Amino acid sequence: MNAPEVSRRLPDATHVRLRPEILATPPYRQGKPAAADAFKLSSNENPFPPLPGVIDAIVAASDVNRYPDAAATALRQRLAAEHGVDENEIHVGAGSVALLSQFIQAAAGPGDEVLYSWRSFEAYPGLVTVAGATSVQVPNTPDGEHDLDAMAAAITDRTRVLIVCTPNNPTGTTVSADDFDAFMARVPESVLVLLDEAYVEFVRDDAAVNGLDVVGRYANLVILRTFSKAYGLAGLRVGWAIGPVRLLDAARASAIPLSVTGTAQAAAIASLDSADELLERVEQLVVRREHVVSALRAQGWSVPDTQANFVWLPTGDQTDAAAAALAEHGIVSRPFAGSGIRISIGEPESVDKLLAATDGIVKTLPSGHGARTIG
Ligand SMILES: *Cc1c(COP(=O)(O)O)cnc(C)c1O
Numbered sequence: 001m002n003a004p005e006v007s008r009r010l011p012d013a014t015h016v017r018l019r020p021e022i023l024a025t026p027p028y029r030q031g032k033p034a035a036a037d038a039f040k041l042s043s044n045e046n047p048f049p050p051l052p053g054v055i056d057a058i059v060a061a062s063d064v065n066r067y068p069d070a071a072a073t074a075l076r077q078r079l080a081a082e083h084g085v086d087e088n089e090i091h092v093g094a095g096s097v098a099l100l101s102q103f104i105q106a107a108a109g110p111g112d113e114v115l116y117s118w119r120s121f122e123a124y125p126g127l128v129t130v131a132g133a134t135s136v137q138v139p140n141t142p143d144g145e146h147d148l149d150a151m152a153a154a155i156t157d158r159t160r161v162l163i164v165c166t167p168n169n170p171t172g173t174t175v176s177a178d179d180f181d182a183f184m185a186r187v188p189e190s191v192l193v194l195l196d197e198a199y200v201e202f203v204r205d206d207a208a209v210n211g212l213d214v215v216g217r218y219a220n221l222v223i224l225r226t227f228s229k230a231y232g233l234a235g236l237r238v239g240w241a242i243g244p245v246r247l248l249d250a251a252r253a254s255a256i257p258l259s260v261t262g263t264a265q266a267a268a269i270a271s272l273d274s275a276d277e278l279l280e281r282v283e284q285l286v287v288r289r290e291h292v293v294s295a296l297r298a299q300g301w302s303v304p305d306t307q308a309n310f311v312w313l314p315t316g317d318q319t320d321a322a323a324a325a326l327a328e329h330g331i332v333s334r335p336f337a338g339s340g341i342r343i344s345i346g347e348p349e350s351v352d353k354l355l356a357a358t359d360g361i362v363k364t365l366p367s368g369h370g371a372r373t374i375g
Pocket of ligand 1: 044094095096097098121165169196198225226227228229234237238239
């Protein structure tokens with residue numbers, strides 16, 4: 001749709017005093033919409049359409065003249081039963097981004113530090129800024145992994161929240177269970193640790209940490225999961241947290257009430273009813289991922305070991321040119337200028353297009369720009 005014609009001008013509002021750190025933060029911009037014949041591999045969405053049973057549940061949740069159940073009781077009871085915890089040890093939010101925001105707001109304000117690996121999920125810096133707190137970013141290892149030693153060493157008496165993202169968006173690398181335990185032993189009990197596991201269903205490395213195994217072990221740990229990726233409900237916004245009641249209550253107190261719609265709650269429950277079928281789709285995406293990773297490596301790309309539904313091309317200062325070349329081949333990717341490109345595992349038909357494009361790009365890259373020297 002074309003933008004509507006502007007028939008009057010609103011004032012510039014230059015005199016309204018806004019928080020300087022907010023003014024310095026660019027508003028969220030979504031990846032470009034894909035052209036009709038292009039593949040949108042920029043947001044780690046699930047390429048499968050919703051299951052019929054999920055659509056039925058969405059249609060059946062038709063009493064939209066009423067507010068939803070603010071406590072998401074049925075969904076929380078369902079998740080609690082599946083994981084053997086009390087329903088108050090489950091908290092549901094409008095996507096796990098909303099949960100991240102709530103926990104950060106609950107624990108960190110002006111003068112406080114929120115520590116995370118970088119590069120990681122692009123939402124973290126903005127959420128910390130909005131809370132009035134300060135981001136402390138610890139660089140990833142050259143392999144795109146969290147540097148847990150450096151993260152532990154960066155903890156100060158101002159650290160209030162520590163985020164561990166595994167698999168890490170955008171590099172796809174995981175934290176091992178052993179490394180996680182060793183790390184937690186170095187984190188003071190007073191620091192809230194958020195384990196962001198948005199892609200955990202795609203993990204096939206047995207050594208990787210799984211939040212459900214460790215959540216009972218640490219009183220300062222909350223794990224965050226989402227229906228957006230593996231379960232294909234990105235458009236309905238449902239995420240959930242599991243952790244100690246006192247911490248979840250603090251998030252609930254920081255939440256905007258009623259933001260998880262009844263439609264979203266119903267779709268999430270229907271998705272759990274169809275978990276076997278949905279996880280079979282995840283398996284297909286994992287097989288596709290492994291194919292893409294080996295093909296990229298055979299082309300000469302140096303790709304981190306991804307356990308998520310995306311791959312990372314470390315294109316460095318060639319990133320913009322490489323993303324433009326991908327776009328010419330009908331692949332919409334997520335470039336991070338000066339760093340690299342994240343590409344989601346999408347439709348089967350996208351794979352050949354993608355690999356044809358990357359084969360051309362890798363040959364044009366100076367060495368050290370994502371191209372491994374072969375031989
Ligand atoms: C996609 C993503 C999320 C959450 O997405 P929601 O749609 O808000 O649930 C959280 N963390 C990471 C690292 C992600 O990539």
